[in-house]
Amino acid sequence: MDVNALTLLVEILDAGNLSEAARRLKMTRANVSYHLNQLERSIGLQLVRRTTRRVEPTEVGLRLYEHGRTIQNALLAAQESVSQLGQSLQGRVRLSVPSGYGQLVMSKWLIAFKRLYPDIVLDVMFENRVDDLLRDEVDIAVRVMSEPPQNVVARDMGSVRYVACASHEYAKAHGMPEQLDALRTAPLITSAVVGRQLRVAAYLGGERHEVLLEPSIISENFLFLREAILAGLGVGIVPDYVVQEDLRRGEVVTTLDAWRLSIFGTQMYMLYMPNRHQTLAASTFIEFILGAASEAGRGEGKRVGGSSVD
Template structure:
């Protein structure tokens, strides 16, 4: 039977197809068992029965993950459609005659999440008090949607190809220091001057910190060795204002301090890039979005556009 012609046969019931969806979404049998609140042996048994009914192997097992075969992926797509239709029907019945309810679990970067998105999240909660918001503040890039996160917001140059990415706008990095530091020590005039000053910034664990600077057609790249590193942008801001060095942080971290005269910026003619140039909202493709999640996504994108970022 050709792959394009393949349809679930009589030996494959709806529960079996949905089980396949859960296994592939979870990435391994143990995680699928945890989500389904059953044993790994039970999940493995029903997967074997489904493969027996299909007459072919549906997933490849590795030491860490399960991946679909070509036919397994086709059946996954059928199962995903059924799964999402059932969820939508269940939601329609449970919310009939009620206000918008549900749960949204999201992961946001610590700096942007606390300094910019917090106000948006509070506004959303005021408008939709019956929607539960479960917010994680973290900066890790790997495996963004682990732990059943519905949505992740991240700064990066290019979004992962396996996720839906909604652009939330450009991220502008600035070289900045307290006004007292600038008066006492001067400020960098060229990107390379950053090698000779104490640099304060965030850093991705396990990676060398490289900064690219752009001015027109000119591009310069240099490796930096910061003297103060943290993922906590409130702490980085305090360190910058305390005169400990030159900070390399997103503009929203110090924009009020610069406007009020407490901090000064340098290299303003250059566009600086460290971890990426854009903020993206990321979520899994082909996954059912409840009304709560869909409403949240559009609300956040509207806020980003209103702030001149999206």
């Protein structure tokens, strides 16, 4: 079987439709369709099911896709290995990280990695979108969630602990909520997902409670949320790393400490596709960041989902 034909099948299924595959391969849609038809005729079986918007693999098509992806990854790894001979580690790593965690926790890790590997290009996006995390142009995503998607490799980067907190001045002037239900009426400072009702899940022992929130300040920018908390504008519900230094200095105090609070999830995960070739630069980056998280006491780097063909 022609390796180029297998590669074409991989590109079509990765793209999701013939038009997008044609764009990536710099071919016409008719040419892509012709070569796909030729491959199906040579095998004598249908490999993909076509709809108006997408193509989906048949059982035989999926098996051939997996073989084609393995061959493609092996070829890419061989090319990279040869190109790196006698050179410093090079490449490009494109990643998407949460705005708060990325700026307040990961920034120093990213800078340390860049100093160690100056010839690797880091392309970093700070964003909090939950859907469509691993778009084709993103190698790695870091996200807070309760359970990672089943179709990705998820590496544990540690638990996320939310705190209910306020400035020392605010607490002295207004008091702090001492019961969960008091969060309903407190002037809250927190983040939210557009189009969703904001709820905080609270765990105590084996019990789980949920409180509907109506914040007075909402933002995806955690540096702004921190400033609003320090300014005494209300009670913040944010991950502990947002106000960690302020707590240490006594400028911020917490309440409801017996409860384990969560808004978007309880774990931080590093996510990447199991069937996408990880360059040497990307795999080096993954292990470096997981090691940094482990040293900081934030994670073990263990694999918790997916199967990898790195």
